[in-house]
Structures are given as structure tokens and as C-alpha cells.
Amino acid sequence: MSVDATAQQQGAGVSLLRDPKVRAVFFQVLVIVLFAAFVFYVGNNTIVNLEKRGIASGFGFLSQPAGFGIGIVVFMDYVAQTSTHGDVLIIGVINTLTVSLSGIILATILGFFFGVLRLSKNWIVNKIATVYIEVIRNVPLLVQLLFWYFAVLSVLPVVRDSIKIGDNLIINNRGVYFPSIIPESGFAIIPVAFVIGIIASIFMSKWAHKRQDETGQQFPVFFASVGLILGLPIIAALISGLPFGFEYPKASRFNIGGGWVLEPEFLALLIGLSIYTGAFIAEIVRSGINAVSHGQTEAAHSLGIRPNITMRLVILPQALRVIVPPLTSQYLNLTKNSSLATAIGYPEITAIFAGTSLNQTGQAIEIIAMTMAFYLSISLLISMFMNWYNKRIALVER
Amino acid sequence: MAIVKTERHPELPPPASQTGVVGWLRENLFSNWLSTFLTVISIYVVWQAMSTLINYAIIDATFVGTTREDCTGAGACWVFIKARFGQNMYGFYPEAERWRINVGYVLGAIGLFLVLSDYIKNKKWPAIYLFVIYPVVCYFLFYGGFGLEKVETSQWGGLFLTLVLASVSIFVALPLGIVLALGRRSDMPVVRMVCVGFIELIRGVPLITVLFMASVMLPLFLPEGQNFDKLVRALVGMSLFSAAYMAEVVRGGLQAIPKGQMEAAKSLGLGYWQSMGLIILPQALKISIPSIVNTFIGLFKDTTLVLIIGLLDLLSVIKAGTTDKNWLGMATEGYLFVAAVFWVFCFGMSRYSIWLENKLHTGHKR
Numbered sequence: 001m002s003v004d005a006t007a008q009q010q011g012a013g014v015s016l017l018r019d020p021k022v023r024a025v026f027f028q029v030l031v032i033v034l035f036a037a038f039v040f041y042v043g044n045n046t047i048v049n050l051e052k053r054g055i056a057s058g059f060g061f062l063s064q065p066a067g068f069g070i071g072i073v074v075f076m077d078y079v080a081q082t083s084t085h086g087d088v089l090i091i092g093v094i095n096t097l098t099v100s101l102s103g104i105i106l107a108t109i110l111g112f113f114f115g116v117l118r119l120s121k122n123w124i125v126n127k128i129a130t131v132y133i134e135v136i137r138n139v140p141l142l143v144q145l146l147f148w149y150f151a152v153l154s155v156l157p158v159v160r161d162s163i164k165i166g167d168n169l170i171i172n173n174r175g176v177y178f179p180s181i182i183p184e185s186g187f188a189i190i191p192v193a194f195v196i197g198i199i200a201s202i203f204m205s206k207w208a209h210k211r212q213d214e215t216g217q218q219f220p221v222f223f224a225s226v227g228l229i230l231g232l233p234i235i236a237a238l239i240s241g242l243p244f245g246f247e248y249p250k251a252s253r254f255n256i257g258g259g260w261v262l263e264p265e266f267l268a269l270l271i272g273l274s275i276y277t278g279a280f281i282a283e284i285v286r287s288g289i290n291a292v293s294h295g296q297t298e299a300a301h302s303l304g305i306r307p308n309i310t311m312r313l314v315i316l317p318q319a320l321r322v323i324v325p326p327l328t329s330q331y332l333n334l335t336k337n338s339s340l341a342t343a344i345g346y347p348e349i350t351a352i353f354a355g356t357s358l359n360q361t362g363q364a365i366e367i368i369a370m371t372m373a374f375y376l377s378i379s380l381l382i383s384m385f386m387n388w389y390n391k392r393i394a395l396v397e398r
Numbered sequence: 399m400a401i402v403k404t405e406r407h408p409e410l411p412p413p414a415s416q417t418g419v420v421g422w423l424r425e426n427l428f429s430n431w432l433s434t435f436l437t438v439i440s441i442y443v444v445w446q447a448m449s450t451l452i453n454y455a456i457i458d459a460t461f462v463g464t465t466r467e468d469c470t471g472a473g474a475c476w477v478f479i480k481a482r483f484g485q486n487m488y489g490f491y492p493e494a495e496r497w498r499i500n501v502g503y504v505l506g507a508i509g510l511f512l513v514l515s516d517y518i519k520n521k522k523w524p525a526i527y528l529f530v531i532y533p534v535v536c537y538f539l540f541y542g543g544f545g546l547e548k549v550e551t552s553q554w555g556g557l558f559l560t561l562v563l564a565s566v567s568i569f570v571a572l573p574l575g576i577v578l579a580l581g582r583r584s585d586m587p588v589v590r591m592v593c594v595g596f597i598e599l600i601r602g603v604p605l606i607t608v609l610f611m612a613s614v615m616l617p618l619f620l621p622e623g624q625n626f627d628k629l630v631r632a633l634v635g636m637s638l639f640s641a642a643y644m645a646e647v648v649r650g651g652l653q654a655i656p657k658g659q660m661e662a663a664k665s666l667g668l669g670y671w672q673s674m675g676l677i678i679l680p681q682a683l684k685i686s687i688p689s690i691v692n693t694f695i696g697l698f699k700d701t702t703l704v705l706i707i708g709l710l711d712l713l714s715v716i717k718a719g720t721t722d723k724n725w726l727g728m729a730t731e732g733y734l735f736v737a738a739v740f741w742v743f744c745f746g747m748s749r750y751s752i753w754l755e756n757k758l759h760t761g762h763k764r
Contacts, residue, residue: 123426138744
């Protein structure tokens with residue numbers, strides 16, 4: 001597709017106008033000039049318009065008090081009167097990340113589950129998975145979100161008639177309440193033990209790998225890791241004498257105090273995003289597994305490897321190479337789609353920062369640019385991580 | 399003394415457990431204990447789900463009536479959809495003028511049929527009709543002019559607006575996407591940079607922020623006094639957004655064309671635009687048609703997002719209906735209806751795309 005191929009033609013008698021190199025330079029200069037003119041025109045209009053409306057550009061608004069309430073705030077304190085638009089931005093970012101991360105985990109589980117069901121030889125199981133995928137993929141996400149929020153979660157009983165499961169799980173139209181853990185002194189040992197467990201299991205898996213290479217003996221890495229990661233914190237908690245208490249949600253007539261709560265906005269968004277993205281992931285998983293040649297399965301079987309080990313050691317590692325790139329873009333889509341929360345009032349960055357803050361301050365350019373920059377950097381981060389992972393599992397050829 | 403059978407033994411029928419209904423059941427539903435277990439659970443789940451759904455949507459549902467009070471059954475109140483059907487389909491488009499939209503639908507259906515049909519080999523005139531004449535006719539038909547009463551776009555709504563948004567965006571996005579894809583593969587660094595920058599910027603952000611940008615920032619970008627209407631602003635946002643996605647689809651198609659095609663075109667003395675227009679693009683677009691249809695499905699679903707910037711598409715009209723004080727508590731019916739409408743459109747298009755893929759997939763098929 002190279003234009004240079006024709007460069008040899010240029011010689012005596014060829015007009016400069018027909019020289020592809022000259023044309024290329026001319027065309028690019030034209031593009032630059034047009035682009036600059038466009039930027040100048042737009043910039044000029046913007047400055048005039050901003051002056052007319054009396055809006056001072058700049059980021060000073062970030063330290064002005066916001067003055068509106070936010071329904072869901074975690075990890076920080078927010079007071080409508082004193083907290084600033086900068087705080088609003090941070091809350092928005094935290095909420096976006098919370099719902100995206102939980103959504104990614106749930107959607108992956110759902111997607112792999114239904115992707116495998118879709119490949120099942122059992123006719124009815126296969127059809128159930130197909131129906132799930134075909135129904136969910138062909139209905140707009142926004143419709144699904146509104147459905148979950150207004151048609152399912154909002155019609156749950158009011159506080160007075162809450163559904164109680166056991167004594168500690170309370171469900172009503174304000175959310176799902178469950179006991180919270182109140183740390184007491186010495187609580188820090190539990191997360192520390194958890195981290196130690198993770199590190200220890202990483203070293204153990206390396207050691208087990210090495211031992212298998214040298215002696216051929218296998219080691220139950222998976223169960224040992226689970227034991228380490230879950231067992232160590234439990235042992236630590238028991239030794240230090242359970243340094244935490246529970247606070248149970250208490251229902252009064254009109255309100256529920258104490259405990260932790262998952263708000264309906266968060267739940268609707270999480271359920272909607274996970275189910276929607278899960279359907280796409282299921283298709284990706286199915287096509288990834290199908291992409292592994294059937295000869296691989298036959299070869300494994302002829303070596304006497306049992307079916308589930310064939311799946312785990314032969315098919316899945318090869319399928320992952322096909323699955324990972326489109327999976328990445330689904331994770332990105334999920335993160336971007338979390339912006340639909342605007343419609344159901346979950347306070348993530350688009351809803352409160354690009355919505356409420358923008359309406360209050362009128363700093364359209366700064367706010368939209370910051371919001372876009374946030375999503376762009378998330379996209380970059382996720383794709384960088386996934387590229388690294390992809391490279392790690394990519395086919396190493398001789 | 400060997401016993402040798404001299405005649406052929408009559409053929410036995412296959413075992414009853416491996417053929418017919420029984421064989422199918424054994425093979426597909428009860429092949430081992432795990433499968434049997436799954437089958438039993440699945441049948442229970444399906445039975446529960448189907449009976450709930452059918453009871454809700456058909457048996458216990460109310461179909462006849464005009465107000466909320468007519469819905470006495472325990473199931474769905476489809477009266478809600480029926481009573482506001484005109485609004486759901488056309489928004490606030492004046493009732494006396496709604497025939498214009500229907501005429502537009504019919505003209506569009508004829509054009510689509512002519513272009514997509516297998517029976518018509520020469521697609522030149524159908525294409526000119528659908529892509530040049532039809533949009534112009536529609537503009538005057540829907541907006542007004544030539545003696546037709548003017549209908550402001552703020553009165554457009556319902557499914558009609560959804561279809562307008564989707565078709566105009568795709569109509570703008572496809573050519574723009576082709577240009578962007580060509581730019582991205584260009585040898586000129588400046589052109590390439592501009593195209594890559596635009597595509598990656600748009601693909602990295604959610605559609606809502608693009609729509610916000612279009613609705614909040616476009617008025618700032620233009621000289622004072624020039625104000626677009628809301629629909630046009632949404633259309634600009636949606637078209638730019640889908641153009642970026644379309645560009646990547648077309649680029650995929652371009653990359654699949656072997657280099658030899660371009661070299662052959664060059665050696666025949668064709669210039670860049672000639673070789674692109676006559677040799678490369680027809681092949682590239684043909685193989686990317688299924689992906690283009692998929693992008694269109696995505697775009698069609700994304701039109702619902704205009705709800706957030708306050709346009710009255712199908713979803714917004716239904717949502718507005720559910721907050722009407724005469725029709726409180728109709729959220730389930732409303733959203734199920736919207737979901738069903740979108741499902742029919744999107745599922746139809748996705749089947750079409752699969753069918754097309756199989757039809758165009760000549761060659762390496764096993």
C-alpha cells in the first residue's frame with residue numbers, strides 16, 4: 001500500500017503536481033492548516049461565549065463547596081455544605097471503580113459459567129444458555145438497568161414490611177442490609193495474615209513447579225493455596241481472640257440503622273452490568289474453546305488424560321489466548337457502561353461530576369475534559385494490564 | 399468340521415435405545431448421571447420460569463380497557479401500552495400528520511427490500527433511491543415543507559425517533575468511518591495521527607460523555623446565535639461515536655485484503671482513489687458487512703442513551719409514562735415492552751448478519 005512505489009517514476013518531464021511526495025507534503029500541510037483553523041475557530045467562539053455567560057475558565061471551581069448531597073459515599077466523609085467539587089470528583093471516581101471492579105468479577109464468573117453451559121452436550125442446558133445469551137445481548141443495557149431498578153428493586157417492600165432472612169439479612173426498597181464487622185484493637189493482624197497467605201502461596205506454587213520439573217512429583221497447589229489464603233487469617237483471628245465484633249442492622253419503624261447496606265442503585269447497576277456483560281463474555285468463551293482444534297482433545301484422550309484434566313491443562317490454556325483480547329474490550333465496555341448509572345442515580349463520576357457539578361458550576365469544558373481523561377486513563381490501564389497478561393500466556397514458538 | 403454359515407445373516411434393527419426419541423433423549427438429556435441431574439434441574443427451572451412468565455404476561459394479564467382501573471387481574475396490564483400506543487410509536491407528533499411517518503416507513507421498507515433482495519442484480523438505482531433520494535424525501539416528509547405542515551423536532555418521539563436516530567447516525571457514520579479507516583492506514587504521518595487520535599479518543603470514552611459534550615459544548619463551540627436543535631446535537635454525537643467504531647470495523651476489512659491487490663491495481667496504472675474505490679474497498683466492505691451489521695445493532699441499542707440528554711425516544715416515552723400519576727406501578731410492563739421491541743429488531747438483524755456471513759463465506763467452509 002506504499003505510495004513510494006511510484007517514486008521511481010519521477011524523472012524529467014513529470015510535473016511537480018504529479019509527484020506523489022510533493023502531493024503528500026502538500027496534503028498534510030493542508031490538513032494541519034485546516035485543523036489549526038478549526039481549533040482557532042472553535043477556541044475563539046468558546047472564549048467569546050464564555051465571556052458572554054460570565055464563566056471564568058480554570059480549575060478554581062474544584063475547591064468551591066459543592067452544596068448538594070450524595071447518596072452513596074464510601075471511604076471518605078462528605079458534607080454537602082463544606083465538601084468541594086474536588087471531593088465530588090473523588091467520590092465519583094471511587095464509586096465508578098467500585099462498581100466496575102465488582103461488575104468485572106461477577107461478569108467473568110457468569111460469562112465463563114454460561115459459556116461452558118453453552119458448550120454442554122446436554123440439549124436443555126445448552127438451550128438455556130443460548131436463550132440467556134440471545135435475550136440479554138439484544139436488549140439495550142439502559143432498558144435492563146431501568147428494569148432492575150424500577151421494576152424489581154423499587155417494588156420491594158417498604159421498611160416496615162422488610163423481608164427478613166434469618167435475623168441479620170434485611171431486604172427492603174432501601175437496599176440489602178447485613179451485619180457489619182467492627183474492628184477492635186489487634187484487628188490489623190487479620191489483613192496482615194491474609195497478605196502473608198497470598199505471598200506464601202505464590203512462593204509455594206513456584207516451589208511446587210520447580211519440584212515437579214525436577215522430580216516429577218505433583219503437589220496440590222490449588223487446595224494448599226486456598227488453605228493458606230483462608231486458613232492463615234482464620235488462625236490469626238482465633239489466636240488473637242477474635243478481635244472484632246458485629247453490628248447488626250436494626251429495623252425501627254421507618255428506618256434501619258447499623259450494619260452495612262447495598263443500596264438499590266448500586267445493586268441495580270451491578271446486576272445489570274454483570275448480566276449484560278456476562279452474556280457477551282459467554283459468547284467469547286464459547287468461541288475461544290471452539291477455536292481449539294478438536295485434534296488437541298483427541299490427542300489428550302489418546303494419551304489417557306481424563307476429560308476434566310484435558311479441559312484444564314490442554315484446552316483452556318490454548319483457549320485463553322483467543323479469549324483474552326476480546327475479554328479485555330468487554331472489561332473496558334463494562335467500565336464505560338457504568339456511566340449509564342446516571343439514569344438510575346448511582347453517584348458515579350458521570351452522574352455527579354459531569355452531571356450535577358457541571359450544572360452547578362457551568363464549567364463544561366473542564367469537567368467534560370476531566371471526565372473523558374479519567375475514562376481514557378482507565379482504558380489505557382486495563383489494556384496495558386491485559387496486554388501484559390496476554391504476552392505472558394501467548395504462544396511461545398520455537 | 400468347521401461350521402460355516404453360507405448365507406448372509408439378516409440385518410437386525412439398531413438397538414431401540416439408540417434411535418428415535420428414546421435414543422435422542424439418552425444421547426442429549428440422560429447420557430450420564432451428571433447430565434441427568436442437570437436435565438432434571440433445568441426442566442424444573444424452565445417450568446418455573448415459563449409458567450411465571452406466561453401467567454404474568456398472558457393468562458392473568460389484562461388486554462382490554464382504557465384506564466388503570468380496568469386492570470384487575472394479577473398479571474400484566476397491557477392496557478398501559480395500548481392506551482399510550484400512539485405516543486409510544488410517534489411521540490408528540492400531531493395525530494393528523496402521523497400518516498407521513500407511515501409513508502416514510504413504507505418508502506424505506508421498499509428501498510431496503512430493493513437493495514437487499516437477491517432477485518435484483520443491478521443495485522445501482524435501488525442504491526441511489528435509498529441513499530440519495532429517500533433521505534431527502536424523508537427530511538421534507540417528516541419535518542415539513544412543500545405544503546406539508548412543519549413539525550418541530552421537539553415533537554418527534556417514540557419508536558419513530560429511535561429509528562430516525564439509528565438510521566441517520568449509520569448513514570453519516572459509514573462514509574465517515576471509511577474515510578477515518580483509510581486515514582488510519584495512510585502513509586502520511588499527519589493524517590494518520592489525526593485519525594488515530596480521533597478514533598482512540600472516542601473509543602476510550604463512554605457514549606454518554608460524548609452526548610454530554612455534544613449537548614453542552616457544541617453551543618459553546620459555535621458563534622453566538624447559531625443554535626442547533628437538540629436532536630441535531632444528539633445526532634452529531636451519535637454519528638461521531640459510531641464513526642469511530644465503524645472505522646475500526648472497516649480497518650479490519652482493509653487489513654484482510656492481500657497486499658497484492660493494491661500492487662496489481664497500481665501496476666494497472668490506477669491512482670490511489672481509483673484503486674481504493676474500484677479494487678480494495680469493494681472487497682474490504684464485502685467481508686466486513688457482518689461486522690458492520692453488528693456495529694449497527696450496537697448503535698441501535700445505544701440510541702436509548704438519548705434519554706439522559708432529554709430526547710423522547712421509545713424508552714423515554716415509556717419511562718415518562720411510568721411516572722404518570724394515572725399509571726403508577728407500570729414499570730414492569732413498560733420496560734418489558736421496550737425490551738421486546740428492541741429484542742425483535744436486534745435479534746432480527748443479528749440473524750440477518752449470520753445468514754449474510756454464511757452466504758458471503760465462500761471458499762474455506764468445511
